[in-house]
Amino acid sequence: MINFNSIAELIALAEEKNLPVHAFVIAREMHTSQRSREALVEEMQRNWQVMKESIQRGIQNEEHSISGLTGGDARRIYAQRNTSYAGSAAMEAAAYAVGISEVNAVMGKIVACPTAGSCGIVPAVLFAAASQKKAAEEQIVEALFTAAGIGMVIEQNASIAGAAGGCQAECGSAAGMAAGALVELAGGTPEMVGQGVALAIKNLLGLACDPVAGLVEVPCVKRNGFAAVHAMVAADMALAGVKSVIPVDEVIEAMNRIGRALPRSLRETSEGGLAVTATAKRIEERLYGKKS
Amino acid sequence: MRGVFDIVGPVMIGPSSSHTAGAVRLGLMAGKILGEKAVKAEINLHGSFAQTYRGHGTDKAIIAGVLGFLPDDERIRDALILAKREGLDYSFQPVNLDGAHPNTAVIYLIGVTGRVARIRGASIGGGNILISNINGYEVELTGQYPALITIHRDKPGVITQVTNILSRYEMNIAFMHVSRQNRGETAMMIIELDDVLPEDVVEECRQVYEVENAFHIPAI
Structure with missing residues (x-):
């Protein structure tokens, strides 16, 4: 049976057989779920369809969330894309990611990737790449399997839950998944895929999970936009031949160690960081009344 | 290691896998255990559920589940209105249950023929749930298996x-x-x-x- 317990093992499989990473993620899943390749690809296509719908809805969204804290920013970012400093590709990715997260915040339909709080990052960069590089639908769906394989290893060796590892575990993991998928989509080698993951995660290590009023909105929604652009830069660096000095699995180990060292107050409890600022307290009071 | 669709997935209604998607599944489980159309739902929320249920739509999610909606059903956001239309009378009460998981709900349902069901369960992350009590019996039920x-x-x-x-x-x-x-x-x-x-x-x-x-x- 095909199996992998680290990114290095996944890369070794791909290099040995001279096949892309996604082939081994699919092969493993076929074995563990006892489902055909066609069935798996079909389910992933359905997920991609939901992702695309959430992007379209997101960049047009004017609706505010129940709390009133988020809504309408994706539209603003998208409108600015051609006159921006960062360039249209980056601004589009940011708009898509913020848009998906806004749809999530108004109780719309999304695909958790790996979580609801980080659901914008992977689909945003893949959609932006597809429109820039004209990638075929089939390749995008395969790249989603690559992203999944990376996320599976991260979850096993560290965490993808903000409550366990802080936001580095959610948006950091999503950025790593997104960067790896982008490298593969651009024709990078499996080794470069690993570099992309390492570079993306490394630069988001230590990120706190301190949501205002306990809601998946501030800073989550806009952070999805930043992390999407971040993943694109990591992928571009890896494709340019930049290497992470610390190998990818050691970066994931470091993420795990940092997650454990983070105080409880910065792990989705809303008892620290942004969540206890004066403004956050006022927002909390407006939403829930005075704490007894 | 979990599977591909646990990482890229599930398809769900936001904003939170534990406060929304998991809450739908708690309601769904309560409805299935009642085994008939519910006409009354009294729901106690503990911990983070009690604190943030309005902002996360946890109330809508649990009621949607009781109505039989799945976690990816776009009617979830309108569930409270739909419940009224379906003749389901509901109430929510924050409670403090000592030592319970922070996302715990106690759901008490009365059915159309007078049957009752009381379940206690927690949303334990990633949309997964654990039912710990059904009608006074201690249980451990995840809903992942028939x-x-x-x-x-x-x-x-x-x-x-x-x-x-x-x-x-x-x-x-x-x-x-x-x-x-x-x-x-x-x-x-x-x-x-x-x-x-x-x-x-x-x-x-x-x-x-x-x-x-x-x-x-x-x-x-």
């Missing part, structure tokens, strides 16, 4: 009779849990299975002399 639940008299041999029926139908047991309130009185058995449970099996289990009732909770 389950057979029996209410029976606490006598020797009942478990064998029920598992014999399953064995005849070649049904493999994944997990099993037996509990009771007092020796010799009423007991509850939960058997989680690998495959979908045919209604014939449930009916045969009802025919076992000591079994007062048997019912089927599908995987959700």
Whole structure:
């Protein structure tokens, strides 16, 4: 049976057989779920369809969330894309990611990737790449399997839950998944895929999970936009031949160690960081009344 | 290691897998256990559920589940309005349950024929749930597998009779849990299975002399 317990093992499989990473993620899943390749690809296509719908809805969204804290920013970012400093590709990715997260915040339909709080990052960069590089639908769906394989290893060796590892575990993991998928989509080698993951995660290590009023909105929604652009830069660096000095699995180990060292107050409890600022307290009071 | 669609997935209604998607599944489980249309729902919320339920739409999510909606149903956001239209009267009350998981709900339902169900469960992350109490019996039920639940008299041999029926139908047991309130009185058995449970099996289990009732909770 095909199996992998680290990114290095996944890369070794791909290099040995001279096949892309996604082939081994699919092969493993076929074995563990006892489902055909066609069935798996079909389910992933359905997920991609939901992702695309959430992007379209997101960049047009004017609706505010129940709390009133988020809504309408994706539209603003998208409108600015051609006159921006960062360039249209980056601004589009940011708009898509913020848009998906806004749809999530108004109780719309999304695909958790790996979580609801980080659901914008992977689909945003893949959609932006597809429109820039004209990638075929089939390749995008395969790249989603690559992203999944990376996320599976991260979850096993560290965490993808903000409550366990802080936001580095959610948006950091999503950025790593997104960067790896982008490298593969651009024709990078499996080794470069690993570099992309390492570079993306490394630069988001230590990120706190301190949501205002306990809601998946501030800073989550806009952070999805930043992390999407971040993943694109990591992928571009890896494709340019930049290497992470610390190998990818050691970066994931470091993420795990940092997650454990983070105080409880910065792990989705809303008892620290942004969540206890004066403004956050006022927002909390407006939403829930005075704490007894 | 979990699977591909646990990482890229599930498709769900936001904003939170634990406060929204998991909450739908808690409501869904309560509705399935009641086994008929609910006309009244009294819901107690503990911990983070109690604190943030409005902002996360946890109230809408639980009611949507009671109405039978799945976690990816876009009607979830309108569930409170739809409940009124369906004649489901609901209320929410924050409570403090000592030592409970921070995302715990106690859901008390009254059905259209007067049947009642009280379940206690927690949303334990990533949309997964754990039901810890059904109608006063301590249980451990995840909803990931089809389950057979029996209410029976606490006598020797009942478990064998029920598992014999399953064995005849070649049904493999994944997990099993037996509990009771007092020796010799009423007991509850939960058997989680690998495959979908045919209604014939449930009916045969009802025919076992000591079994007062048997019912089927599908995987959700």
